[in-house]
Amino acid sequence: MRVALFVTCVNDTLFPDTGRAVVRLLRRLGVEADFPRAQTCCGQMHANTGYRDEAVRLARRSVAALRGYDAVVVPSGSCAAMIREQYPKLAGSSGVTPFADAVAQVVPRTYELTEFLVDVLGVTDVGAYFPHRVTYHPTCHSLRGIHLGDRPLTLLRQVRGIELVPLPGAEECCGFGGTFALKNADVSAAMCADKVRAVLDTGAEVLCAADNSCLMHIGGMLGRQKSGVRVMHLAEILCSAETAGVR
Amino acid sequence: MSVTFLGMPATRPFPRNAARAVRDSQLRFNLRKATRTIRARRASVVAEAPDWAELREAGRAIKEHTLRNLDRYLIQLEEAVTAAGGRVHWAADGAEANRIVAGLVKATGETEVVKVKSMATQEIGLNEALLEHGITAYETDLAELIVQLGDDRPSHILVPAIHRNRAEIREIFAEHMSGWGRPAPEDLTDDPAALAEAARLHLRERFLKTKVAISGANFAIAETGTMVVLESEGNGRMCLTLPRTLISVVGIEKVLPTWRDLEVFLQLLPRSSTGERMNPYTSTWTGAAEGQEFHLVLLDNGRTGVLADEVGRQALRCIRCSACLNVCPVYERAGGHAYGSVYPGPIGAILTPQLRGMESELDRSLPYASSLCGACYEVCPVAIDIPSVLVDLRARARHPWPERAGMAAAGWVFERSGRLARLQRAGGRLRRLVPRRLPGPLGGWTDTRDLPEVPRESFRDWWDRTDGGRR
Numbered sequence: 001m002r003v004a005l006f007v008t009c010v011n012d013t014l015f016p017d018t019g020r021a022v023v024r025l026l027r028r029l030g031v032e033a034d035f036p037r038a039q040t041c042c043g044q045m046h047a048n049t050g051y052r053d054e055a056v057r058l059a060r061r062s063v064a065a066l067r068g069y070d071a072v073v074v075p076s077g078s079c080a081a082m083i084r085e086q087y088p089k090l091a092g093s094s095g096v097t098p099f100a101d102a103v104a105q106v107v108p109r110t111y112e113l114t115e116f117l118v119d120v121l122g123v124t125d126v127g128a129y130f131p132h133r134v135t136y137h138p139t140c141h142s143l144r145g146i147h148l149g150d151r152p153l154t155l156l157r158q159v160r161g162i163e164l165v166p167l168p169g170a171e172e173c174c175g176f177g178g179t180f181a182l183k184n185a186d187v188s189a190a191m192c193a194d195k196v197r198a199v200l201d202t203g204a205e206v207l208c209a210a211d212n213s214c215l216m217h218i219g220g221m222l223g224r225q226k227s228g229v230r231v232m233h234l235a236e237i238l239c240s241a242e243t244a245g246v247r
Numbered sequence: 248m249s250v251t252f253l254g255m256p257a258t259r260p261f262p263r264n265a266a267r268a269v270r271d272s273q274l275r276f277n278l279r280k281a282t283r284t285i286r287a288r289r290a291s292v293v294a295e296a297p298d299w300a301e302l303r304e305a306g307r308a309i310k311e312h313t314l315r316n317l318d319r320y321l322i323q324l325e326e327a328v329t330a331a332g333g334r335v336h337w338a339a340d341g342a343e344a345n346r347i348v349a350g351l352v353k354a355t356g357e358t359e360v361v362k363v364k365s366m367a368t369q370e371i372g373l374n375e376a377l378l379e380h381g382i383t384a385y386e387t388d389l390a391e392l393i394v395q396l397g398d399d400r401p402s403h404i405l406v407p408a409i410h411r412n413r414a415e416i417r418e419i420f421a422e423h424m425s426g427w428g429r430p431a432p433e434d435l436t437d438d439p440a441a442l443a444e445a446a447r448l449h450l451r452e453r454f455l456k457t458k459v460a461i462s463g464a465n466f467a468i469a470e471t472g473t474m475v476v477l478e479s480e481g482n483g484r485m486c487l488t489l490p491r492t493l494i495s496v497v498g499i500e501k502v503l504p505t506w507r508d509l510e511v512f513l514q515l516l517p518r519s520s521t522g523e524r525m526n527p528y529t530s531t532w533t534g535a536a537e538g539q540e541f542h543l544v545l546l547d548n549g550r551t552g553v554l555a556d557e558v559g560r561q562a563l564r565c566i567r568c569s570a571c572l573n574v575c576p577v578y579e580r581a582g583g584h585a586y587g588s589v590y591p592g593p594i595g596a597i598l599t600p601q602l603r604g605m606e607s608e609l610d611r612s613l614p615y616a617s618s619l620c621g622a623c624y625e626v627c628p629v630a631i632d633i634p635s636v637l638v639d640l641r642a643r644a645r646h647p648w649p650e651r652a653g654m655a656a657a658g659w660v661f662e663r664s665g666r667l668a669r670l671q672r673a674g675g676r677l678r679r680l681v682p683r684r685l686p687g688p689l690g691g692w693t694d695t696r697d698l699p700e701v702p703r704e705s706f707r708d709w710w711d712r713t714d715g716g717r718r
């Protein structure tokens with residue numbers, strides 16, 4: 001099986017630890033992922049802010065870089081949702097046939113990380129060890145966009161040493177929303193404040209999610225408040241092992 | 248193009264309205280409490296309906312079919328209403344509808360009308376228009392009464408006074424009821440039963456002496472010419488039955504083909520809106536009863552324009568249940584007034600810019616009043632994909648130049664992976680120079696959040712240096 005890692009521009013640029021964790025986790029499970037060098041950004045920021053032409057250009061680049069693989073693994077519910085939900089619409093409205101063909105080829109083979117682990121590899125115990133108190137935030141696009149369901153929690157429950165605590169109001173949006181966080185900064189901060197309060201109520205030392213963009217937002221406020229709670233992408237917890245850390 | 252009026256003056260853009268609302272702790276508390284209560288009630292009665300998914304699909308399909316054949320069903324409705332002794336009037340916009348209604352009221356010689364809660368009449372600013380003709384319109388829905396007495400504006404489709412708590416309502420009743428009719432009792436407390444009783448006595452007097460009523464309709468059945476109004480108080484039924492003349496202002500998208508179609512919507516609407524299994528007061532009438540007059544004013548007011556839009560037309564499926572408002576994290580914090588329209592919340596964010604256009608700064612900002620979290624789509628009983636319509640409207644909005652410049656720059660960088668890699672390396676070298684507070688619009692982030700630390704090495708450089716961690 002030829003597997004491509006679509007690491008996402010946010011992880012590539014700001015959170016390389018997450019990308020490394022995915023590579024090592026997959027390797028531990030016997031999968032050597034390829035990193036197609038031409039990939040950059042899925043185009044979600046442009047699409048969702050109303051810049052459709054740029055989004056189409058980036059979508060075309062992305063499917064060109066990712067086509068031909070048996071599976072594309074994305075460590076982001078949001079970017080996976082962009083590819084699966086919005087690419088077919090962008091292809092349909094652009095009228096460019098080779099683009100539509102590439103989208104039709106790539107979309108059914110695109111998996112968010114936990115989908116790939118649970119559905120494709122059939123693994124729920126990835127052999128991780130993480131002796132910390134953790135709470136999980138299901139991000140909107142992983143929850144309502146691509147319907148990850150209980151896959152992330154199923155994986156987390158198998159992690160040895162972990163103390164998993166439920167997050168109150170978990171299904172509510174954290175208020176990130178891409179450029180929403182800038183264009184409606186006050187409402188975004190108000191939403192984040194409630195999410196932060198819920199996280200603190202759990203007494204967890206780590207907040208984890210399947211999207212670093214949302215974690216950057218919630219973590220940014222947790223940090224500003226000197227709360228002492230750190231945020232970690234799910235992949236980094238799943239990659240942690242008793243003998244060797246992530247790095 | 249003339250600007251469609253939607254019952255509220257277009258004011259400042261949404262983010263500025265919302266910024267004020269999020270600082271109002273009383274408003275935040277009231278909204279949080281109310282939306283969460285209705286949200287939980289809806290969730291529990293929807294969960295117990297085993298065929299909810301099928302009902303939702305049926306609701307979507309019936310509305311879609313009707314909208315695709317709207318011309319035919321509207322004519323059928325007109326014929327059926329006329330045959331049953333009613334009169335049908337066609338209004339292209341709000342101004343025409345207001346003229347028609349004012350003329351009909353004047354013809355009766357009356358100067359007072361009672362009103363059933365109606366979004367369509369609020370949309371066209373009917374009360375204000377009637378006042379110009381010397382006609383006073385009295386709202387009889389409890390929440391609308393609170394809004395009217397308080398010289399306020401509705402902030403929710405179903406619960407117009409959701410932004411008020413009972414202490415505030417007591418103040419409004421005690422102070423203003425006397426100016427509109429029977430005063431509130433001297434010893435009025437903020438006990439809900441006492442407040443309801445005060446409203447009941449105040450309104451009862453009004454029902455008994457007013458000769459003309461104005462309503463909207465939740466549904467209009469083309470097959471039989473039957474109008475359907477759903478309400479919870481019985482006050483609507485008072486208006487619909489007691490006065491001699493009844494005028495109903497109904498948006499053209501409210502048509503349903505057959506009586507049987509109601510089966511679906513009488514299940515979808517109460518569970519989605521008030522979280523009830525069955526609606527308390529469902530009134531239906533066909534044409535005019537003997538000795539009474541019935542007028543139906545069919546209102547376009549921008550709807551045919553929406554119907555012409557392939558993506559946006561699904562907004563016309565809306566049955567005004569407001570489930571999307573109650574579940575929306577943005578509405579919960581910004582409140583209804585921030586949307587500057589009688590249609591607030593997620594549905595307002597897609598309906599208002601389509602009906603009114605995106606000329607004003609406010610209307611251009613509405614499609615952005617969402618984090619695209621998708622909760623609205625999930626609860627919508629007629630499956631309106633609100634996030635997709637929002638994104639589509641954003642693509643048509645005019646964008647501010649600094650944003651255009653930023654997006655163009657980002658697009659240029661992402662166009663070539665080499666450009667991205669060079670930018671990442673520059674960021675890695677200058678990482679210590681990133682300020683804690685960013686300037687301009689980017690300050691919206693750093694006002695409340697720390698920036699993430701820029702890593703020394705990007706993922707792609709790590710991959711190249713270590714051959715994907717293999718060396």
